Amino acid sequence: MFSLFSKETSFTLKDTLIIADDLTVTNPEKLRQAKELNAIDGFILKPNQIGTITEAMDAYNFAKEQNWVAIPSGRSGGVIDDVVMDFSVGLGVPFQKNGCPRSGERIEKLNFLMRAADLHPGCTMTDITPWIKK
Known part of the structure; x- marks a missing residue:
């Protein structure tokens, strides 16, 4: 499946x-397959998609070893106080x-980030320049 997404064989900017x-469903084995084909630069991290926090962390750690970006994400119609935040x-x-921010659970996620910033007065926005490709 990943062969269609390989950066060597497909048109990408x-x-x-x-x-x-x-394609990866927060699954470390699927991430390894994607790595073999040089198909991705990161993945959407959905803990409830793989099933356990341990498996989600395994996926995150593998991605981090590859210098990939992991983007935590809730599921559509998710719940308030989702572990994703x-x-x-x-x-x-x-x-x-x-x-x-169109629904309560999404607004709660933004509120979570504001509370986290209040608890850590020196925090700043992340520098994303390492992720900008030229």
């Missing part, structure tokens, strides 16, 4: 990060996916 979602802040990831 040189300044574009290829971020996997449903704890992952985002605790792991210090440069990106986090929420969707637009």
